[in-house]
Amino acid sequence: MIVGVPKETKRDEYRVALLPVGVEELVRAGHRVLVQAGAGAGSGLVDEAYAACGAEVIESAAEVFAAAELIVKVKEPQTPELRLLRSGQALFTYFHFAADRALTEGFLATGATAVAYETLRDERGRLPLLVPMSEVAGRMSIQEGAKYLEKPQMGRGILLGGVPGVAPANVLVLGAGTVGANAAKVAAGFGANIALLDTNLERLRYLDDVTPPNIDCLYSDRHTIRDHLTRADLVIGSILIPGGRAPHLVEREDLALMKPGSVIIDVAIDQGGCVATSRPTTHAEPTYLIDDVVHYCVTNMPGAVGRTSTYALCNATLPYVLQLAEVGVEAAARSSPAIRSAVNVDRGRLVQPAVAAAFGLPCEPFQP
Helix, strand or coil: CEEEECCCCCCCCCCCCCCHHHHHHHHHCCCEEEEECCCCHHHCCCHHHHHHCCCEEECCHHHHHHHCCEEECCCCCCHHHHCCCCCCCEEEECCCHHHCHHHHHHHHHHCCEEEEHHHCCCCCCCCCCCHHHHHHHHHHHHHHHHHHCCHHHCCCCCCCCCECCECCCEEEEECCCHHHHHHHHHHHHHCCEEEEEECCHHHHHHHHHHCCCCEEEEECCHHHHHHHHCCCCEEEECCCCCCCCCCCCECHHHHHHCCCCCEEEEHHHHHCCCECCCCCECCCCCEEEECCEEEECECCHHHHHHHHHHHHHHHHHHHHHHHHHHHHHHHHHHHCHHHHHHEEEECCEECCHHHHHHHCCCCCCCCC
8 A cells, every 4th residue: 555644734733643663664564655755854753764764755745645545644634635635545643523614524525534543442442542642732731831820921920839838829620531630640740739620430539549649539510610710720621522522611601710810721622622712722822811811722732742742643553554554444444443433534424423413414324
């Protein structure tokens, strides 16, 4: 099979979808790999490293898309890339369709097949291609939150961990999954006071056993959220409905409960955001104010730490890339429940129920 790796075009995106070792493994298995020139530069990976492992370094994205049967990316295709896709081609990347109707309809029109990192489930029901970037985003959320609590960044002027004689910041984490648990862990290391909320009692019991004493694991309901919003300096939104749109846990009127200069980091923005006032932002322009509350809603947070993120992501995706390249999407989906769960669009037909429900679009059963 011909596998293509274009350079990412989303703003401030520095990751790349394949490491040189991944190229070597694919070439050893008998596949051709086309890598766009400069694709790995943002992660410190030069074209020569790819070429040394057997890649054909191609100058333009158009050439890569035109020749490749399987395209491997990191982020959802941007509008110019949609125009390069064709019927019968497969794209393996993060899509987050439920947050973007235009992307969903635009991709459906291409007739291509969408294999989504974020809905791929392994035999234990885990999301192995979402976990590494959730780990990065969770840890980054505290790093970014600490920065935007500074007064020059429109924050309250609070040091996250405080100092002797001065209380630390209060951090509210909505959702105790991979993002939330990593955010709480890093915030605890800073010395902040953390309220970690979730509706999964077994998850809360587990985290209560293994986390430091400055993390309170609490059941999430409307009253508890509102109570903690009144005291929170930093709020981390980390809700995930796999394949679907994130629910709003913080409504527009709830901002009135928050202190001026407090900060919201909505990591769930990839799936539409769990705060009603959230809207997508970029690393170049990451924040905005509503009711004196700082909102940070960057849709590709891990892209800022491209080297770390690329290695973490590619370690997880390579086995599936090899599987897809070996037999194609249809055959891989027949033999692998994991691959089957990742197919959101099959040759121009929407087959992911959560995406269909988000937009009221027709959904067909996936029959590989």
